[in-house]
Amino acid sequence: MPTSAAAGSALAHAESDVDREIAALGALDLAGLRSRWRQRLRSAPPPQFSRTLLLRLLAYRLQAKALGDLDRDTARLLERLARERLRRRATEARGRRSKAAPPIPPPPSPGLRPGTLLVREHAGQMHTVTVQADGFAWQGRTFTSLSEVARTITGTRWNGPRFFGLRDKPAVSSGGGQ
Structure with a gap:
């Protein structure tokens, strides 16, 4: 069982590091967040993003890198929901009344995860x-x-x-x- 305890300790340490780094992000202005984005993500931040949105996205990316990101099925479901929302908005913007879109069914569950x-x-x-x-x-x-x-x-x-x-x-x- 030392392996499990060591893994738990490493996870707790990673979480505390991420928490400290996110707290430090909160003190940065827009220019500072853009600079941190370039340092951590090795890409230019989208210029139209506000300070609040940059802060949230950067915090998410830091957490995902340290603690793990969404699984593939969840990411696909979210992408599908976003595409459907964009389609509905485009239809409404054209001034047409569209029939209510059928709800998107959840993906088939490969199995239930412990703790559910x-x-x-x-x-x-x-x-x-x-x-x-x-x-x-x-x-x-x-x-x-x-x-x-x-x-x-x-x-x-x-x-x-x-x-x-x-x-x-x-x-x-x-x-x-x-």
Whole structure:
């Protein structure tokens, strides 16, 4: 376990270094932030950016470099949302009324990360499940699958991801036949 403790200590040290550097950025004027941008990011800062925006972006870049950036799927989702927003604005600027754009569905989840909380109300009671590296914790017990948790909560067989809203609900037929 010394490796884990050493990693935790290194992360805490990196966080405190980043915190100090961000605090120092707050004392800089616009010219100072532009200079720091060139030093740290090895590129010219966008000239139209205000001091506040430069400060925020530079702080984000410093944190991402020290502590890790967004994963690829999250970055793609954010880019897609930004493109959709720009498209809507362009449509509104042309003065046309557009139909409401369909919501962008979230990307398929490759898996739940440890620490994620899943909340579901069933029979008037709120149930919170914590995703762990080795399973799912609910009311002090650990289960190997969400389906086991759902079965324990409901007393019947359930698809666990569907019960906790992680999968689409099945399409309901309109009942027009036979």
